[in-house]
Amino acid sequence: MTASGATLGIVLLDGSHAHAHFAFSMAAGAAAMDRTVVLFASGAGLEALCLDWSGLADAGHDRVLVDRGVAGLDTLREAALTLEVRLLACEAGLRGGSIEPGRLLEAVEVSGIASFLEAVAGGQIVSF
Template sequence: MSVLMYDVGITLSDCSWERHHHAFTLACSFLALNRSVLIFAGGRSVLTLSEKMEGLDGALSDDLLKARQIPSLRELRDAIISLGGAFMACETGMKMAGLSSDDLMAGIRVRGMVSFLTEVGSHPIMTL
């Protein structure tokens, strides 16, 4: 079995809406420059990969973001997927957040940190 390799790895380590928004904006920017991105959601940050996308600290409303012409977190997440980026949810984080794989949006792989590190290889990793 071949292992996918990504140009950039981004790890999320908490459930801060603002950090996730920044990380997703950064990922979209890398993808726009044709650099492949893998985002690993660790701890309770897995909440951002759920269908409901609830429980993130400090979330701004979609209405406020729209009024200020800022993409929502969901729009950024969808853009990452449409641009070819990938997400990985931490096995331990899923347990911490009380989620099952059925709670996640389609296409999310549930793996551990070793899988993430393997797929990023020696490329840069950013923790937000």
Template sequence: MKSPEGGVSVIVRAGDYESVHYALALAAAALAVNKPAVLFFTMAGIRALEGPPPALADWHRDAVNRKVGVGDFETLLAACVELGARFIVCEMGLRSLGIDRAGLRRDVPFTVAGIVTLLEETKPGMHLVTL
């Protein structure tokens, strides 16, 4: 059972590996200590849910992370899914970039919604972070 206090809502708007990787790590850490986590993918951050592999700048960093024992993209993404992160894909971002939701990963249970939904899902006491 998730703790009613704390947790994170992360706005994933950057399309680079480092930003998306850290967003997943932050959400996975919150979930591991029974805090809720919301991942809101918008603009270039939506590219993280394309693929695999996702169309992210600096993707080579994933192999480097794996080699040095740092959780890689797929491991962190799977942990977030398994631990119950709430995934939201921004409808405005999809439209703005002309991305078809049918091209997004099917193994990630996401909802297409907007900023209002993000704010509703960010409960009192949760931290709102943008990466």
């Protein structure tokens, strides 16, 4: 993908469905605008990178959104992957939360904060 504009780094620390949903909305939206996007999750936010994200707080709210015609988290994650959003899981966060890397989406890279900062050097960073 040819990126236009600065790289967008998204940090997802919160484990709520609302934060994960918005982080993936922003990631997919920016990538659709041809921006390079890197999403780095740690802490409770790692649940959003798991194959089964039902560990997110208020995960059931996704059904409400879908019933109202809003893209659900599965759709947003698929869009982000299709648009080549880079997904990073914090290695220390995985250890601290006793989350096995095998629970993560296949496309997720396990890395440290230094890798994230290097990937978004000179770009914008938002956190959820």
